[in-house]
Amino acid sequence: MVQNGNKILESDRDIASQVINRSNVNFNSCYHCRCCAGGCPFVKAMDYAPHAIIRLLQLGFYEKALKSSTIWICVGCNTCSSVCPMSIDMSAIMDALRQIALEHNIKVGQPSILGFHTEVLNSIERYGRTHKLEIMMRYKVRTMDLFSDMDLGIKMLTKRKLDLMPSKVKDIQAIKNIFKSDQD
Amino acid sequence: MKKELVKISYFPGCSLATSAKENNISLIKFCKSIGYELIELEDWNCCGSSSAHSIDSKTAFGLASRNLFLAPFDRPLLAACPSCILRLLQTHLHISQNVDLQNEYEKMFSKPFNRDLKIIHFFEILANINLPDFIESQGHNKKEKLPLDCIKFLPYYGCMLARPPEMKNIPNYHGLIEKILSSLGAEVVRWSYSSRCCGTFLSVSRPEIVTPIINDIMLQAVASGADCIVTACAMCHLNMEIRCSIKNPIPTLHFSEILSLAMGIKDYKGWFERHIVDPVPMLKQKGLI
Incomplete structure (x- = not known):
């Protein structure tokens, strides 16, 4: 309350x-x-x-x-x-x-940082590993901050620091079970 | 007679597997050159990184523990990412101390928990090896000139040496970068930022906090007169490259890259072109490539 x-x-x-x-x-x-x-x-x-x-x-x-x-x-x-x-x-x-x-649904002091953590966990739940490019893009959409770091993103892509496709765990069900067991 | 390579399970983690592939490849090649075969842990998953333990401890332990249960019983598990190794070690410690947790995970992963699993950082295999003697035994003549004779470097550990109190008695091998590289002829430059945290994930959500921190570190690095920074953390490496806004920064090398060069590994194609601050002119000038 x-x-x-x-x-x-x-x-x-x-x-x-x-x-x-x-x-x-x-x-x-x-x-x-x-x-x-x-x-x-x-x-x-x-x-x-x-x-x-x-x-x-x-x-x-x-x-x-x-x-x-x-x-x-x-x-x-x-x-x-x-x-x-x-x-x-x-x-x-x-x-x-x-x-x-x-x-306790307390107002979050730094919503953008929580947003980042949430996107990282979503990525892990989807693939078992972090897919950095997708995390960045979803984070940008979430915070409606689409244009900052655009030049950096392009630089990282050309230096192949951001993979286009995610690296995935084969037994993705095992990952889902870990996330599910948390809600039990 | 060629000695057989010692097999070690290897947990790359997301950074080394993707954004820091040059760290990954040079690490594997370097380890092979000193007699260790790193065998990637089959179907490993993310350790949970900073985000899982920040907002969901249960999931954080679950994610790290799956990797512990995947590890073969007959060999140690090695990681090179400071954040991954901390998560793996801490989770192993918690499961070892909590029977209920152990039972829960044994049921979830349908395997017995390996209490005796040795989880080692890359530093640990370096701590017990005399690289100059090793290089000589491989037929190189160390009397001529040590491989890193001409290079002045700044060791940069970031926060990797700091551990939570419950783990502070686990050796962290501080000073190892200095010890190893100076034994290969390099000159250590002392500075006060070697253990300054790089800002890690705040680099994404609050870059305006991280940039001044990175610039402070780089300004002192430049003023020190060193040729490069050497780091053993892929996250530190990334932040030094992407959040530095001062002009003419010195390059940051992965520890595994400079070790590989010192071992005479020549197939470094693809490593340095992935750096945002190009180390090639410096390495060429020093005769390392």
Whole structure:
């Protein structure tokens, strides 16, 4: 149940435990040395620095964390976790937050990035492998951004960096079963 | 007497199979030159890449695990893509630690789980080999001149050395590119961007975030006076090429390409023409091709 304000779900405690269960990380051990933010190559593009996302969780501002751009900008490069004195797996926390946000239909902070992930997964479901040219084209249509990177696309095609035809898995049923088992 | 090649299962992954074919081919040829036959994993599928674990962990584990179940029991499984190997290793770790997950996948793939499967990165076979001695034993005269004598390079690992905390005790062989290439005569140029993440998939959806990051890396690369960047990651290679907007960047080579050249492999046709930043003038000037 989505509400206004900072309290979004029927049970806030439930969100905290969901993050901990899914990520297998106890975010309460973070003492905000900010090493993660110092090392993060993408911090300038985030609305909250990585440690600030943890602070939001510690203080119970779940909606802010789930709606943030940070959870989508984070690419999971593990630079932050490598310097964390408490060995907090930030990438796992971000994975958990993204998935909780999607399951609770929270407004996505960076819809274009979700759009990209969705196209990648669609491609894997169709072929068992990623077909980059089709992912790019479908992504462009999805975001109605047809013309940016056109010159780059042509350059990549002429350098044969983008295959016209997908490389496919033979036992595509096995791939479908993996996607299906997820919905069970 | 010719020694028989050691057989290893090989997981190319989507990048090496498509956008970085030159990485794939040079890797296979290089491995053969040092006595390993890479046998492509039959009917392998995408490891799930960054997207699967980002939005759907269950599918991510399912995709990576199918490859683990496809791997023959009698040989290790090798991958060269840092992202693929991380997904494969992490999934193997999770299945090994979770009986319910193991049962579920054994049922799904109708095969027993191979707890002892050795999943190795390309670096691991390099770590235990002395290439200069090896080249000499193959009849080359190393006293004359080491093959990479004239080249100054910047090692670029991107984020491949960083691992999630649960996997930080698995060796990452940091410094291996420097160690191997300098043993072949190349000069290492030190810099502060060797482990800077390239931005990976944000290159598609948020290029305006990635371009300044790549330009920062390339500006320091150019200022360092090195001839080229050497990377062991196909994703880093792609971003260095497609998201760099500064003029006159230095070329980025795949580690496997420069290793192949050092081994005297001559059939490099088709590798360098696939690069967007052409390394051919530099390689010719250095006498490597």
